[in-house]
Amino acid sequence: MAWATYVLLQNTNTTSVLIAVGDVLCIRGYWDPPADIPKHAMIEWFKGQMEQTALVNLSSALYLPSFSGTQLGNILPQGILSVLAQPILSNPDPANGETKAEGVILLASNANYAYSEKDRVWIGAVANKFRSV
Template sequence: MYTRACLTGYATKSQRSEALGLCLAAFSAALPYLGRFLEGAGAAGRVPLPEGSRQVFVIPDDLSAAQKEDMAWATYVLLQNTNTTSVLIAVGDVLCIRGYWDPPADIPKNAMIEWFKSQMEQAGLVNLSSALYLPSISDTQLGKILPQGILSVLAQPIVSNADPSSGETKAEGVILLASNANYAYSEKDRVWIRAVANKFRRAQ
């Protein structure tokens, strides 16, 4: 009886520890998002949306429900908590496009994704190894991918963890943010955006 009681008590403590560990892990994963919400970042100083652009929200149909949720949540918090009007997340061949953009009119979803991929390649936004921040940009610097009226652009690469043997990293994707305000992204913004990008690293 004593042995059984001890084992039962041990199992209960183990279960509690496991539950606590899961809660802490979930809380740690959410810290970048929670921090921005608590600070109220982006709530003030929002800029008018670009004229002539239309709202776009495109996620590939063949993603899992969890992947769609991750993409939808990340694009939402980036739009809500930074001075951003247009956001694109590319992980490998998978793109999620949200916000105000100027793709060709009446284009089907699959064709729109391919159009954005082509424009990103032409603009040199594929395989970035370090962040590209253009705080004051002209309409022609990145080709046709940007909506009219965009004044700031941040391309934050999604970079793999360092290889244990070689120490090398590789580009796995990019988060592209655009704003119609000059100097839209502070150093603090860029640190937080980099933390969001790191959430999309592929498991090794």
Template sequence: MSVQVCNFPLNPRFVLQPRSQTAARSTRIFARTESDSPRSDQQQLNLSVLRFTFGIPGLDESYLPRWIGYGFGSLILLNHFSASAPINESQLRSEALGLSLSAFSIALPYFGKFLKGSEAEKRSLPEEGEQVFVISSSIGDSLKEDLAWATYVLLRNTSTVAVMISIQGELCVRGYWNCPGQMSKAQLHDWFKRKVDEIGLADVKETLYFPQYAGSALSWDILPDGTRSVFVQPLVQNTDESEKMDGFLLVASTAGYAYSDKDRAWIGAMADKFRG
């Protein structure tokens, strides 16, 4: 998978007028499936790309190696000082090796800060913008359920605050977006489709990543204020003669450098579930 990292607009069609400031609103718009009938094997998408997390509030799993190092290092020291019998040289070498591995585990999260693409900031929820959840009504209930689950997984397991999936012109939009208030679900869905056509997202054929999105050179006015990172993964169906565009997956974050190489690969794997 080739990823194009951009700090400037590549296509003039992407340039829109600067977004207007919108007042903070609290209205939430939801679109839910009306049927919970079981899905057939042919319709079911295997979304077995979930990331392992403990789900403990306030626990950053990226620092898990540090806590493992502290734990095992403490056990080694406790075993050393509680031993009543004389300690031989082989045990000392084993303890030294164990303490070295524990020290490496403790320092491992710090090493990640010096790796490429690991300068990610923490996301913050936009102060302005609408929190929406809109799905096209013309698609099947099974696909609605898959799209709803996929967008939830992306919001839960990455720094994403806004996600949009387009499949053959049908949309699933979730998270915080800079959209008008006082609109019905159908009107809001049509508004998003019109904006997608104006920006030209449906014509994107290469993976795009903007780790330092500022909103001035590349003005996508549907994104919430404070957006710092944008990643677009096109859904391309390979045919015998050419490539057919099936849609795209867009994620946005209020953190700079929000999507590392592993994040982009994982999002691409998620997008593959809806390809073709």
């Protein structure tokens, strides 16, 4: 996860990245959580925000190229203009072909239209690295 957050920050127009797989989080970049939350409670705060926004249950990528601070605004830092939530989906079930969300990669940028189609395909490939076998 640390490698993935690093390459996403270095190779895309990203200022904030969060990877959540199951109960494990890796958070890197610029974040602005509320000042009244103690450092030891930050992970639980992030998990709570992820559940409130239903980002952990996405079935397809959510790209907001011109973000204006909707319900996702509680988790994101000030000044974010583009958001990409890429789900980490399980491999299809051989019995019925269903996939389920195992986690999510959340990327935020302070630029409008920060993620090109090529970026989104590459980010999807990074997400696929986290699929359970």
